[in-house]
Amino acid sequence: MTGGVVFLGQFVASQKQGQKQTSGKIPSAKVSGSSEPIKGEQASTQKRRASKLQATAKTSPVKSRPSGTAKSPSAKAAATAYAVKPVATDSKGPSVSLPVADLRASLLDWYGRCGRTLPWRNHPDPYAIWISEIMLQQTQVKTVLPYFQRWMEHFPTVESLAMADQTAVLKQWEGLGYYARARNLHRTAQIIAEEYGGQFPQSFDEVLALPGIGRTTAGGILSSAFNQPTAIVDGNVKRVLARLTALDRPPAKAMDRLWDISEMVLDPENPRDFNQALMDLGATLCTAKNPACLICPWRSHCAAYNLGTQSELPMRESKAPLPHKIIGVAVIWNDQGKILIDRRPQKGLLGGLWEFPGGKLEEGETLEDCVAREVKEELAIEIEVGEKIMTLDHAYTHFKVTLNVFRCKHLAGEPQTIECDEVRWVELNELDQFPFPKANGQIIDALKAEAAAK
Numbered sequence: 001m002t003g004g005v006v007f008l009g010q011f012v013a014s015q016k017q018g019q020k021q022t023s024g025k026i027p028s029a030k031v032s033g034s035s036e037p038i039k040g041e042q043a044s045t046q047k048r049r050a051s052k053l054q055a056t057a058k059t060s061p062v063k064s065r066p067s068g069t070a071k072s073p074s075a076k077a078a079a080t081a082y083a084v085k086p087v088a089t090d091s092k093g094p095s096v097s098l099p100v101a102d103l104r105a106s107l108l109d110w111y112g113r114c115g116r117t118l119p120w121r122n123h124p125d126p127y128a129i130w131i132s133e134i135m136l137q138q139t140q141v142k143t144v145l146p147y148f149q150r151w152m153e154h155f156p157t158v159e160s161l162a163m164a165d166q167t168a169v170l171k172q173w174e175g176l177g178y179y180a181r182a183r184n185l186h187r188t189a190q191i192i193a194e195e196y197g198g199q200f201p202q203s204f205d206e207v208l209a210l211p212g213i214g215r216t217t218a219g220g221i222l223s224s225a226f227n228q229p230t231a232i233v234d235g236n237v238k239r240v241l242a243r244l245t246a247l248d249r250p251p252a253k254a255m256d257r258l259w260d261i262s263e264m265v266l267d268p269e270n271p272r273d274f275n276q277a278l279m280d281l282g283a284t285l286c287t288a289k290n291p292a293c294l295i296c297p298w299r300s301h302c303a304a305y306n307l308g309t310q311s312e313l314p315m316r317e318s319k320a321p322l323p324h325k326i327i328g329v330a331v332i333w334n335d336q337g338k339i340l341i342d343r344r345p346q347k348g349l350l351g352g353l354w355e356f357p358g359g360k361l362e363e364g365e366t367l368e369d370c371v372a373r374e375v376k377e378e379l380a381i382e383i384e385v386g387e388k389i390m391t392l393d394h395a396y397t398h399f400k401v402t403l404n405v406f407r408c409k410h411l412a413g414e415p416q417t418i419e420c421d422e423v424r425w426v427e428l429n430e431l432d433q434f435p436f437p438k439a440n441g442q443i444i445d446a447l448k449a450e451a452a453a454k
């Protein structure tokens, strides 16, 4: 392998050429959703994959990957695309030239000296790697570490996860947020147990077709578990590559280009360590604030550093302020001193988690009226709304809430599951057995503190 500069335009052109040559092998069912069977594949996998590929067809070149191909064709192309040819521009922006051999060598050398020690790293078990990749989606390593340890103690194998009750799964995820990830892990474990005999699939297309796994997670799992040359573009990688190439627009508007760059720099000889190193670089040196450029292995090739713009990149999109909802919440006691909780519907935000009933304040309504109305609509019972226990602010990805929590007394009616999946009367000390959203957890802590003080 010789050192040299690879131009992005040249790399993309070689990719397209490679895709043209293999396009005749792509079964139309993969992208068209045709009902024609694909030899050797399970029908449900075809359906999931066709649906996911259709959803990403506009933004992701992954749709062109040949069936069952375990290796990224573009990464293979990168291994040989070292000849320097002048390319003025590519289709998506100004030309980028990168000394890929130097970038690979310097990053891997730094990783060998400074890479983080993580429990799932170099783990022989694809199951553990898959769990870590899902937990790390939009979540920092230090937050994930205790969850990962506990998860592996409770569900040490894909079979144990597949057979677990959903409440037990959500309980282990409680507090980690984005609960669809836990529901998808559970569902995927069942698919792997039923359709793959408990063995994690190794084909990119099959992995991509699993619930909760997108292109970067599939790339992370396959490179980490099987050393396959599959690129990644997670949040940290976006930032590093945007700075490395002084990307002239927000990453969200240049995803195709970032994927091309990630595939171009990926070391096909050592994709596992390269991807891990790239993530470590973003997490420890090329951080969002105050990047440590002076000790960065890519400093001499980094366009942002050389232009002095590393603190201004990646470019940000201006965002509208988050909507703010005022919520009334009822902690309802019955005559036996039990508290009423309900389980949210499976679909939608916080699906499958338990909560105290309540809902959004309507215009012109008092908080007390809101609580009584919501409880009646949700559960068909009458309550007396008493004093306010506490007020809590909480932020989700797309909106903020203020929870106004009231002490309530059950007056009449048997709770019905009108807008929830299940209802239960439970003792205060039983609440810990159920998975609750984070803000509800704070209410439980306050109730326990109050009980302890009596």
Ligand code: SF4
Residues within 6 Å of the ligand: 240, 243, 244, 285, 286, 287, 291, 292, 293, 294, 296, 297, 298, 299, 302, 303, 304, 305, 310
């Ligand atoms: S030199 Fe600075 S901005 Fe460039 S990749 Fe390294 S840490 Fe990031």
